[in-house]
Amino acid sequence: MSRYIATRAIRGANLIVAEAERMLKEAIAELGPDTPVKFTNTAYYLPVILAFTGREVSKLGDLVPVIEDAKRILHPIPGDKLWLPYLGETLDCGMATLLAEEAIEGIRFARGLEPQPITWEGSYIPSTSFTSPDMEAQAGKRLNGPIDDIQLRAWGIQLVDGRMPGFAAIVGCAKSNEVAVQIVRELQQRNILVFLCGNVNGRSIIHQLMEEGVEMGYDTYIIPFGTDTIAAIYPLGFAARSALTFGGLKPGQAREILLYNKYRVFAFVLALGEVDDLKYATAAGAINYGFPTIADTVIPQILPTGVTTYEHVISMPFDDIEGKDDLERAKKLVQRCIEVRGVKIKITEVPIPVPYGSAFEGERVRKADMRVEFGGKYSRCFEYLKMSDFDAVEDGKITVVGPGFEDVPPEGSMDMGIVVEVAGRKMQEDFEPVLERQIHYFINGASGIQHIGQRDIAWIRISKAAAEKGFKLEHFGKILYARFHGDFGAIVDKVQVTIYTDKAKMEEWLAKAREAYDRRNRRLADMTDESVEEFYSCTLCQSFAPNHVCVVSPERLGLCGAYNWLDCKASHQINPTGPNQPIRKGTCEDPVYGIFSGVNEFVYQHSHQSVQQVSMYSIMVNPMTACGCFECIAMVIPEANGIMVVSREDPSMTPAGMTFSTLAGMAGGGLQTPGVMGHGKYYLTSKKFISADGGFKRVVWMSSFLKETMAEELKAVAEREGDPDLIDKIADERVATTVDELLPYLEEKGHPALTMPPLF
Amino acid sequence: MPVGKVVFDVPKMYADHHVEAVRKALLALPGIEEIIASSALKRVVVRYDTERLNPGAIEQALQAAGYAPGEEWELPKLPEGKEDHSPWFQVIPRVTTTDRRDLEMSGDFRKY
Numbered sequence: 001m002s003r004y005i006a007t008r009a010i011r012g013a014n015l016i017v018a019e020a021e022r023m024l025k026e027a028i029a030e031l032g033p034d035t036p037v038k039f040t041n042t043a044y045y046l047p048v049i050l051a052f053t054g055r056e057v058s059k060l061g062d063l064v065p066v067i068e069d070a071k072r073i074l075h076p077i078p079g080d081k082l083w084l085p086y087l088g089e090t091l092d093c094g095m096a097t098l099l100a101e102e103a104i105e106g107i108r109f110a111r112g113l114e115p116q117p118i119t120w121e122g123s124y125i126p127s128t129s130f131t132s133p134d135m136e137a138q139a140g141k142r143l144n145g146p147i148d149d150i151q152l153r154a155w156g157i158q159l160v161d162g163r164m165p166g167f168a169a170i171v172g173c174a175k176s177n178e179v180a181v182q183i184v185r186e187l188q189q190r191n192i193l194v195f196l197c198g199n200v201n202g203r204s205i206i207h208q209l210m211e212e213g214v215e216m217g218y219d220t221y222i223i224p225f226g227t228d229t230i231a232a233i234y235p236l237g238f239a240a241r242s243a244l245t246f247g248g249l250k251p252g253q254a255r256e257i258l259l260y261n262k263y264r265v266f267a268f269v270l271a272l273g274e275v276d277d278l279k280y281a282t283a284a285g286a287i288n289y290g291f292p293t294i295a296d297t298v299i300p301q302i303l304p305t306g307v308t309t310y311e312h313v314i315s316m317p318f319d320d321i322e323g324k325d326d327l328e329r330a331k332k333l334v335q336r337c338i339e340v341r342g343v344k345i346k347i348t349e350v351p352i353p354v355p356y357g358s359a360f361e362g363e364r365v366r367k368a369d370m371r372v373e374f375g376g377k378y379s380r381c382f383e384y385l386k387m388s389d390f391d392a393v394e395d396g397k398i399t400v401v402g403p404g405f406e407d408v409p410p411e412g413s414m415d416m417g418i419v420v421e422v423a424g425r426k427m428q429e430d431f432e433p434v435l436e437r438q439i440h441y442f443i444n445g446a447s448g449i450q451h452i453g454q455r456d457i458a459w460i461r462i463s464k465a466a467a468e469k470g471f472k473l474e475h476f477g478k479i480l481y482a483r484f485h486g487d488f489g490a491i492v493d494k495v496q497v498t499i500y501t502d503k504a505k506m507e508e509w510l511a512k513a514r515e516a517y518d519r520r521n522r523r524l525a526d527m528t529d530e531s532v533e534e535f536y537s538c539t540l541c542q543s544f545a546p547n548h549v550c551v552v553s554p555e556r557l558g559l560c561g562a563y564n565w566l567d568c569k570a571s572h573q574i575n576p577t578g579p580n581q582p583i584r585k586g587t588c589e590d591p592v593y594g595i596f597s598g599v600n601e602f603v604y605q606h607s608h609q610s611v612q613q614v615s616m617y618s619i620m621v622n623p624m625t626a627c628g629c630f631e632c633i634a635m636v637i638p639e640a641n642g643i644m645v646v647s648r649e650d651p652s653m654t655p656a657g658m659t660f661s662t663l664a665g666m667a668g669g670g671l672q673t674p675g676v677m678g679h680g681k682y683y684l685t686s687k688k689f690i691s692a693d694g695g696f697k698r699v700v701w702m703s704s705f706l707k708e709t710m711a712e713e714l715k716a717v718a719e720r721e722g723d724p725d726l727i728d729k730i731a732d733e734r735v736a737t738t739v740d741e742l743l744p745y746l747e748e749k750g751h752p753a754l755t756m757p758p759l760f
Numbered sequence: 761m762p763v764g765k766v767v768f769d770v771p772k773m774y775a776d777h778h779v780e781a782v783r784k785a786l787l788a789l790p791g792i793e794e795i796i797a798s799s800a801l802k803r804v805v806v807r808y809d810t811e812r813l814n815p816g817a818i819e820q821a822l823q824a825a826g827y828a829p830g831e832e833w834e835l836p837k838l839p840e841g842k843e844d845h846s847p848w849f850q851v852i853p854r855v856t857t858t859d860r861r862d863l864e865m866s867g868d869f870r871k872y
Contacts, residue, residue: 015835018834
């Protein structure tokens with residue numbers, strides 16, 4: 001253990017705890033102890049404090065015992081002459097630092113100073129996407145502040161399925177803007193979340209990226225938290241909440257939460273520029289989580305393994321890294337970080353002239369930056385994937401039939417059709433829509449390309465920057481060829497892509513595609529739970545929620561919305577030992593509640609004996625558990641004899657007296673809570689939606705977001721239920737956020753739930 | 761324009777949020793040419809226009825912002841007898857002996 005690091009970290013911890021105490025006294029004297037302290041849109045109070053001490057901080061006065069906790073684990077600064085083993089003391093002080101830092105952020109929130117304001121400079125266009133809905137009005141003027149629960153859950157599925165291998169907390173300022181961009185791009189290409197904070201001499205990597213016009217926000221996986229080191233508490237709060245949200249751990253289980261992070265959350269700290277006392281102290285806090293620190297300056301190292309999987313602290317002075325230029329050095333620095341944390345990354349090389357990776361999936365191409373678009377308002381675009389005979393497919397053949405976009409004026413549009421023909425011994429017609437849906441993710445992965453929609457309402461934009469780098473139509477084919485082979489190699493042996501821009505040919509293929517879409521719709525609609533012998537499990541999220549097992553049937557898709565029965569079937573074919581295993585239904589013990597002996601056995605075995613019975617069609621009796629990635633939460637409103645359905649996108653209050661975030665704590669973590677259930681949006685349209693409890697007619701309240709985005713589908717459900725006006729009878733947050741407001745509304749509209757048999 | 765340079769040790773500037781505060785205070789002065797504030801060294805180097813500014817005014821600005829050169833923060837008094845009874849020690853049992861496996865695993869790293 002380095003005495004130098006221990007001294008500086010312990011001193012930093014003592015100083016920051018003293019500062020937090022001073023700030024708290026001033027704030028209480030000025031604002032009063034009852035002044036609310038609340039991070040944006042989270043049910044986890046101040047998450048680090050909650051996780052490690054179990055204290056629910058909601059007002060300034062609640063921070064007083066937190067500071068006392070921090071002081072209790074402080075240690076004296078090591079003396080000059082007496083050398084001791086310091087690791088334990090340093091780690092304790094690291095934890096005290098985190099408590100103090102979060103307390104400071106809480107005080108700043110109470111004073112309205114967080115999220116931190118910032119002046120936009122350079123060519124950066126502020127995005128509204130990285131602020132929480134509450135903060136949207138402030139978008140462009142403030143940094144992100146803490147990540148809200150909505151985003152944490154939205155990323156959940158990607159974190160567990162390996163698409164997002166971990167996160168990098170970058171603190172400080174890079175050698176140059178060019179290096180800053182290169183570091184971030186390297187991480188983005190590996191789909192690693194990039195969290196930014198800190199500064200050196202007042203300049204932060206956030207400023208550097210802004211000046212270079214790098215789009216920051218939730219969509220691009222780059223989150224600017226704040227321009228000081230104290231903001232590093234937000235990524236650590238994110239990590240603590242991962243354990244609480246997905247790991248089923250309870251506040252106060254400090255040791256388990258730290259171990260959960262060590263083994264399941266692959267994160268590291270990259271310190272750019274000089275390292276001061278507080279940075280050492282914060283790094284010590286991160287080491288508690290098992291997160292190592294890599295510095296690009298000369299600092300002492302802590303090499304033995306132990307608390308972290310590999311080295312604790314690594315020094316890699318930037319100018320000493322071997323490489324022909326700074327860009328290559330930046331690349332090597334990132335590679336070293338990944339190696340030190342042991343982040344597992346799977347990359348498919350895609351031979352196109354622009355960077356490629358999932359982190360570019362959410363990138364938008366604005367009209368002013370657009371070179372050309374296909375689909376949308378002024379043109380048509382479709383995509384169609386079909387299975388063909390082995391001999392009819394020439395692997396790797398990419399053809400463009402018709403003109404390229406070279407003659408289209410800038411910001412113009414043109415028609416295009418993408419036809420992918422695949423062949424494979426294990427390929428089945430049922431997999432066509434599953435594979436076709438991947439086109440969206442595959443194409444979106446290219447930097448400067450935006451893909452929206454699917455089938456014959458696809459809409460693709462190519463940015464000017466991508467076109468200048470040489471992106472052409474044939475590159476769509478190259479992306480699809482590489483990714484289908486890379487991701488679906490187990491079922492796809494040959495892939496051939498044809499891009500049609502020739503009008504006559506395009507119309508011809510569009511007609512063929514539409515026939516296929518109709519055929520698929522009918523096939524999927526006809527499939528019922530009774531018509532199959534097997535359901536599928538999804539234990540993908542067990543890396544995060546160890547006791548949760550999702551049971552996916554034709555009439556009940558996975559709660560994350562990402563996997564339906566066909567997806568699971570395809571996934572099982574691709575990876576027979578993977579997370580989607582067939583579940584023999586066995587004897588049907590109760591057709592109304594959907595209780596099957598095979599399902600019960602499987603769930604009992606795979607939930608580590610924590611769940612004994614699951615009813616597929618009930619919210620009241622042994623409902624299915626949830627990990628934390630659910631799109632919606634359904635909860636019983638006893639007074640209304642019905643249920644409410646709140647969507648992840650809805651931050652408003654619900655008649656249950658809780659927001660989505662708070663409810664999620666009850667519904668997630670693999671717990672079976674009668675009356676509460678996490679589910680996918682499209683389960684609402686299923687005939688089996690809580691059919692044992694009365695079905696869709698029980699829905700008395702629903703987020704307006706769902707009503708609007710699923711208007712057509714819900715209308716069809718209402719008609720199927722024999723009450724075409726049912727959707728209008730369902731309240732939403734615009735008319736009722738309390739039970740007192742809800743009941744008169746339901747009575748006025750004559751909602752059927754009021755006259756249905758009692759729920760319990 | 762004659763440019764002067766002055767260096768202050770500012771022990772209170774131990775972290776980058778203090779750097780921001782120090783820079784903000786100094787940038788408000790007329791005649792500032794360049795500020796290099798290092799929280800690692802706890803030192804501020806200021807280059808300034810000697811016709812418009814003098815070291816005394818810079819020191820005064822630092823003092824007004826709460827960062828008087830040479831002044832230290834007061835550290836918290838540690839609670840007495842904290843070992844073993846705090847919640848932290850109850851939650852995480854402390855290991856005070858070296859695990860044999862750790863020794864074997866550390867191997868060559870010992871030289872560091």
